[in-house]
Amino acid sequence: MRTFYGVMLDTPLMLGTALYPSPAIMAEAFRVSRASVATVSLRREGRQGQAFWDIIRGFGVHVLPNTAGCYSAREAITTAQMAREVFETNWIKLEVIGHADTLQPDPFGLLAATEALAADGFEVFPYTTEDQVLAARLLEAGAQVLMPWGAPIGSGLGLNNRYGLKALRAAFPDVPMVIDAGLGLPSHAADAMEMGFDAVLLNTAVAQAGDPVAMARAFSMAAQAGALAHGADPMAPRDMAAPSTPVLGKAWL
Amino acid sequence: MRIEVNGQAREVTATTVAAALAELGLAAARIATALNGTFVPKAARGDTHLTEGDRLEVLAPMQGG
Numbered sequence: 001m002r003t004f005y006g007v008m009l010d011t012p013l014m015l016g017t018a019l020y021p022s023p024a025i026m027a028e029a030f031r032v033s034r035a036s037v038a039t040v041s042l043r044r045e046g047r048q049g050q051a052f053w054d055i056i057r058g059f060g061v062h063v064l065p066n067t068a069g070c071y072s073a074r075e076a077i078t079t080a081q082m083a084r085e086v087f088e089t090n091w092i093k094l095e096v097i098g099h100a101d102t103l104q105p106d107p108f109g110l111l112a113a114t115e116a117l118a119a120d121g122f123e124v125f126p127y128t129t130e131d132q133v134l135a136a137r138l139l140e141a142g143a144q145v146l147m148p149w150g151a152p153i154g155s156g157l158g159l160n161n162r163y164g165l166k167a168l169r170a171a172f173p174d175v176p177m178v179i180d181a182g183l184g185l186p187s188h189a190a191d192a193m194e195m196g197f198d199a200v201l202l203n204t205a206v207a208q209a210g211d212p213v214a215m216a217r218a219f220s221m222a223a224q225a226g227a228l229a230h231g232a233d234p235m236a237p238r239d240m241a242a243p244s245t246p247v248l249g250k251a252w253l
Numbered sequence: 254m255r256i257e258v259n260g261q262a263r264e265v266t267a268t269t270v271a272a273a274l275a276e277l278g279l280a281a282a283r284i285a286t287a288l289n290g291t292f293v294p295k296a297a298r299g300d301t302h303l304t305e306g307d308r309l310e311v312l313a314p315m316q317g318g
Contacts, residue, residue: 016318041317042285044259049313050283056314066317074290081292082285082312153318203318 002176002198004145005091005123007062009036012193012223014064014178016203020212023055029206029216030059037062039093039201041069042083053086064125066093071106073113080117090123093147093180093201103153103181107134111141118142127180130164132171139175146175147201150192151182154204158188162195169196186215186222193226194234257308271298273309284313 015035020026030038038061040053056063065083070076073096080092096113098106105128114124124143128134135146148168151157159165160182169177179192180201189200200223209215255264258277267273270293274280286293287310293301303309 016316018316018318020316039317041315042312043315045279045282045284045311045313046315047282047313049315052316053283053314068317078287078290078292079312081294082287085292085295086283086285086312086314 002174004125004176004198009062009199010034011036011220012199012227013037013189013220014039014180014199014201015206015216016201017052017056018203019207021207023052025212026207027055027059028213030061032213033206033216033220035061035216035220037064037199037201039064039066039203040087041066042079042086062091063087063089064091064093065089066127067095067113069097070095071097071109073109073116076109076113077116080113080122081120084122090121091125092117092122093125093127095127105129105149107131110134111137114138114143115141125178130161130168132168135168135172135175139172144175145178146172147178147180149181150179150188153181155182156184156205157182158184159191159195162191165192165197166195183219186218189219190222190226190229193223194229196230199223254303254305256303256306259309259311265303268303269299270301270303270309273303274298274311277311279311282313284311286311 011034013035014037016039065087067076067079076096096106096109098104114126117124125145125147126138126143127147130148151160176198178199178201179197183202184205192200206212206216265273265276267276289308
């Protein structure tokens with residue numbers, strides 16, 4: 001079983017904490033989905049920080065701070081250091097963004113920041129693409145988990161490059177991987193888990209659904225169904241039909 | 254002296270990061286600080302001196318994806 005820096009998660013669902021209609025709906029989404037990780041961020045002090053933190057702590061889940069919105073390694077490193085102090089965890093979801101429209105990771109900044117943070121004792125969850133060369137470099141730099149994107153953050157497009165993701169999964173069979181970003185429907189989560197990914201991380205698809213609580217539950221069920229299916233060793237697809245009802249003993253009419 | 258706190262110009266009498274936070278009413282808050290882009294750990298705030306025009310960032314827990 002692949003663990004996240006030694007942590008075995010109870011469920012393969014990581015849920016964001018942003019964009020919900022209310023804190024009560026967010027709390028209910030966490031409760032019904034049994035998400036095992038909550039992502040959080042740091043922003044300029046608006047006097048609400050402690051109250052928000054108290055809500056999150058009440059969920060009893062692992063907390064994964066992010067460096068969302070950072071466009072340089074330096075910015076991301078400083079944000080990670082601040083997050084470690086505030087959230088009291090070595091975990092960091094490392095985002096170094098390279099492009100404002102796609103929110104695509106900047107691979108060069110990501111690698112530099114991963115190297116610096118891993119050397120400083122952080123347990124880095126790099127938000128990356130399906131690029132295998134970059135994946136290998138991130139692992140060399142000290143990351144022990146990878147978080148390839150499904151599609152651009154908030155797009156809801158699902159798994160944009162199934163071939164690339166499948167190849168990435170196959171290339172690093174021992175590395176825990178989370179599909180992070182771009183999921184829109186529970187079927188996307190099931191698909192990712194059936195492909196052998198270890199967890200999915202989503203936010204917008206739940207928080208911006210008409211009924212976030214129902215959608216959280218749907219994603220939870222889908223992710224768990226996909227994980228169960230992967231473990232059950234799915235049949236291989238074939239081009240021609242093969243009857244499932246026995247031919248032998250059929251009446252002669 | 255005049256410093257920038259979270260992008261806003263502020264006049265403070267404090268000469269250290271710790272004193273500035275106290276002056277801003279944030280001494281007990283769950284926050285992290287950076288001065289001119291460099292992280293200032295909690296334990297170092299008392300010894301980190303401010304100079305005119307410094308940029309102090311004070312960040313707190315917030316929703317995130």
